[in-house]
Amino acid sequence: HPVTRITMSDGLNAGKHTQLTEMAERLRVVRQYVWRKYGGVSGAAVPGFTAVAGMRRSGATFGLPAHIWQAAVLSVLEDINGTREASKLPVKRRITRCVKDPEERHRLFALLKKNDWKSDKLLSRLMRRHYKHGWTQVHNQMVLDSSTYTWAEQTGKGWLFVASLKPGKRISIPLASNRPIEGRIRLIITGDEVAIHYLTEAHPSKPCGEAVLG
Numbered sequence: 072h073p074v075t076r077i078t079m080s081d082g083l084n085a086g087k088h089t090q091l092t093e094m095a096e097r098l099r100v101v102r103q104y105v106w107r108k109y110g111g112v113s114g115a116a117v118p119g120f121t122a123v124a125g126m127r128r129s130g131a132t133f134g135l136p137a138h139i140w141q142a143a144v145l146s147v148l149e150d151i152n153g154t155r156e157a158s159k160l161p162v163k164r165r166i167t168r169c170v171k172d173p174e175e176r177h178r179l180f181a182l183l184k185k186n187d188w189k190s191d192k193l194l195s196r197l198m199r200r201h202y203k204h205g206w207t208q209v210h211n212q213m214v215l216d217s218s219t220y221t222w223a224e225q226t227g228k229g230w231l232f233v234a235s236l237k238p239g240k241r242i243s244i245p246l247a248s249n250r251p252i253e254g255r256i257r258l259i260i261t262g263d264e265v266a267i268h269y270l271t272e273a274h275p276s277k278p279c280g281e282a283v284l285g
Contacts, residue, residue: 073272074270075270076250076268076269076270076271077266077267078246078247078248078250078252078266078267078269079246079261079265079267080231080244080246080247080267081247081264082245083263083264087242087243088265090235091233091258091265092211092260094213094236095210095212095213095260096210097134097135098135098139098140099208099210100133101131101132101135101143101147102143102147103207104126105122105126105143105144105147105148106147106205109122109151110154110205112155112198112204117148119144119148122144123141123144123145126140135236136219136234136235138216138219139213139215139234142213142214142216142219147207150205150207151205154202154205155186158201158203159198159201161201162183162197162198162201163180166179179191179194211259211260212257212259213257213258214256214258215255215256215257216254216255217253217254219234220232220233220234220241221241222251222252224251228245229245229246229248229249229251229252230243230246231252233258250271252267253269254270255269255270256268256269
C-alpha cells in the first residue's frame with residue numbers, strides 16, 4: 072500500500088528559495104479565492120473543470136503556470152468536499168433520531184448523498200446549521216503534478232526541476248536523497264529548505280524467522 076515519504080532539499084540557494092516563496096504566496100491567493108467562491112454550503116459539489124474554467128475566464132490565475140494553479144484549485148476543492156462530507160455526519164444522526172418513517176429517511180439520505188439538500192427545507196436547514204465555511208492562510212506550499220516537475224539523478228544526487236514563473240524556465244532543487252520521485256507531490260517551504268512530500272509503495276517487510284535469540 073502507498074505511504075507518504077518526505078525528502079528535503081539540500082543546499083537550496085537564496086535565489087531559488089525566493090522564487091519558490093513567491094510562487095507559494097501567489098498560490099495562497101488562489102486558495103483563498105477558491106474557498107471564498109466555492110467553500111459555502113451553497114457551492115455543493117462543484118466539478119473541478121467548472122472551477123478551473125471559471126478562474127481562467129476571470130483571469131484570477133495571478134501569473135502562475137497553468138498546471139500549478141489548476142492543481143491548487145483541485146486540491147482546495149478536495150478539502151472543501153471533505154469538510155462538506157464531515158458536516159453530513161451530524162445531519163445523518165439527526166435524521167436517524169428524529170425521522171421515524173423509513174421511506175422518508177431513505178429519501179433524505181438519498182438527497183444528502185447527491186448533494187441535493189437545497190431541494191428539501193429540513194436538509195437545507197440542518198446543513199446550514201452544521202456546515203462551517205472554511206478558509207485558508209496556507210502560504211508556504213504548492214501541489215505539483217508530473218507535468219510541472221521532473222526528477223533526475225545526476226552524479227549520485229537527486230534533483231527536482233520545477234516549473235517557474237518564467238515560461239520555459241525551471242527551478243532546479245538539489246535533494247538530500249536520490250530516491251526517485253513521481254506522481255503528485257506537495258512542496259512545503261520550511262525555513263531555508265523545502266520538504267517534498269510524495270507517495271510511494273511500501274516495501275514488504277522481510278520475514279524474521281522463528282529462531283529464539285539468547
